[in-house]
Amino acid sequence: MAPAIQAENLVKTFGDVRALDGVSLDVPEGTVLGLLGPNGAGKTTTVRVLATLLRPDSGRAVVAGVDVLKHPNKVRSLIGLSGQYAAVDEYLTGFENLQMVGELYQMSARQAKVRALELLEWFNLTEAKDRTAKTYSGGMRRRLDLAAALVVRPPVMFLDEPTTGLDPRNRLALWEVIETLVEQGTTLLLTTQYLEEADRLAHDIAVVDHGRVIARGTADQLKAQIGGERIEVVVHEPGLVADAVAALSGYALGEPAVEKNTRRITVPVSGGARVLADVIRELDARGIEIDDIGLRRPTLDDVFLTLTGHVAETVEEESGSGGRGRGGRGKGGPSAEGPPAEGPSAEGPDGSDGQGPDKQAVAAGTER
Ligand SMILES: Nc1ncnc2c1ncn2[C@@H]1O[C@H](COP(=O)(O)OP(=O)(O)O)[C@@H](O)[C@H]1O
Numbered sequence: 013m014a015p016a017i018q019a020e021n022l023v024k025t026f027g028d029v030r031a032l033d034g035v036s037l038d039v040p041e042g043t044v045l046g047l048l049g050p051n052g053a054g055k056t057t058t059v060r061v062l063a064t065l066l067r068p069d070s071g072r073a074v075v076a077g078v079d080v081l082k083h084p085n086k087v088r089s090l091i092g093l094s095g096q097y098a099a100v101d102e103y104l105t106g107f108e109n110l111q112m113v114g115e116l117y118q119m120s121a122r123q124a125k126v127r128a129l130e131l132l133e134w135f136n137l138t139e140a141k142d143r144t145a146k147t148y149s150g151g152m153r154r155r156l157d158l159a160a161a162l163v164v165r166p167p168v169m170f171l172d173e174p175t176t177g178l179d180p181r182n183r184l185a186l187w188e189v190i191e192t193l194v195e196q197g198t199t200l201l202l203t204t205q206y207l208e209e210a211d212r213l214a215h216d217i218a219v220v221d222h223g224r225v226i227a228r229g230t231a232d233q234l235k236a237q238i239g240g241e242r243i244e245v246v247v248h249e250p251g252l253v254a255d256a257v258a259a260l261s262g263y264a265l266g267e268p269a270v271e272k273n274t275r276r277i278t279v280p281v282s283g284g285a286r287v288l289a290d291v292i293r294e295l296d297a298r299g300i301e302i303d304d305i306g307l308r309r310p311t312l313d314d315v316f317l318t319l320t321g322h323v324a325e326t327v328e329e330e331s332g333s334g335g336r337g338r339g340g341r342g343k344g345g346p347s348a349e350g351p352p353a354e355g356p357s358a359e360g361p362d363g364s365d366g367q368g369p370d371k372q373a374v375a376a377g378t379e380r
């Protein structure tokens with residue numbers, strides 16, 4: 013299949029920062045590429061270049077068969093981008109916003125209406141459809157924004173962290189929307205901080221770090237590539253975490269990962285249940301009490317950790333339930349994380365959105 017998105021050796025510098033240091037990727041038509049990487053890795057910059065919003069210093073890109081640098085306007089007519097062209101109008105209702113986008117793209121009034129209602133339903137906004145967008149909470153706006161990007165069913169879509177900040181119910185709803193789009197033939201480049209999102213949606217994953225693609229494959233291939241199993245231990249006493257790490261190091265095939273606040277230690281091992289039994293005996297002999305221990309196959313989190321040296325970021329959800337509860341965060345640059353949720357939402361009768369605009373995930377095209 014011809015690639016619907018192709019980038020060759022993209023380089024982009026901002027002063028001293030080499031945001032893209034030779035990014036190459038290709039996305040076959042009708043498939044989903046998940047772009048994974050820590051904060052500051054160059055994901056958004058890649059999306060912005062491919063979506064014609066930013067000129068690279070060098071390199072080449074072709075989207076839907078059209079050269080991005082030579083014919084940006086043509087490319088723009090063939091792509092959808094989350095949070096970009098949508099430009100939600102505060103003073104229009106949710107329904108009017110979507111209908112307007114349809115009419116801008118020369119749909120008939122009837123077609124635009126049908127499409128708007130369909131999208132509102134998809135994004136759980138039907139009840140709010142007749143309220144002006146300015147009464148919407150952050151999470152609702154984000155969904156409206158995404159809906160607007162989908163009005164015209166573009167053949168190629170870029171979604172930059174589409175579900176960051178959404179609560180689990182809306183995330184699931186969006187995943188279903190994305191799966192439907194892909195079934196209908198849309199090619200998608202998706203950046204995400206949620207590894208389970210990449211695991212579920214992406215046919216192929218590219219791990220990006222320091223402006224380069226450092227690994228590429230399906231989720232299963234990447235997991236197999238890093239190999240081994242993982243032992244996870246939760247130590248009872250915070251003060252004994254370091255001792256437990258020392259005890260485990262004799263069995264570890266690589267660096268142990270330690271989450272201090274949860275007292276969880278993860279080490280790559282090989283040898284299965286026998287090693288697990290040895291570890292339990294060793295911890296017991298050293299008088300280190302544990303709350304939990306288990307053996308598991310590597311996850312995408314382990315892939316991420318092994319390749320980039322740190323765990324994926326914790327992200328606040330719109331319901332304020334505190335993301336996935338992981339302790340790690342990206343290495344540099346301001347993070348999208350805010351303080352813990354600010355309690356029950358003051359906005360939105362559906363009560364599902366507790367997210368202020370400051371916490372809203374960065375959509376493609378906006379600066380972090
Ligand atoms: N407009 C800009 N001006 C200066 N530096 C930028 C700009 N956009 C991105 N960067 C820098 O480029 C690097 C990559 O950023 P970005 O592509 O946003 O990463 P990601 O989306 O993976 O978090 C970061 O170091 C970021 O600070």
Ligand SMILES: [Mg+2]
Pocket residue numbers: 055056057172374
């Ligand atoms: Mg980004």
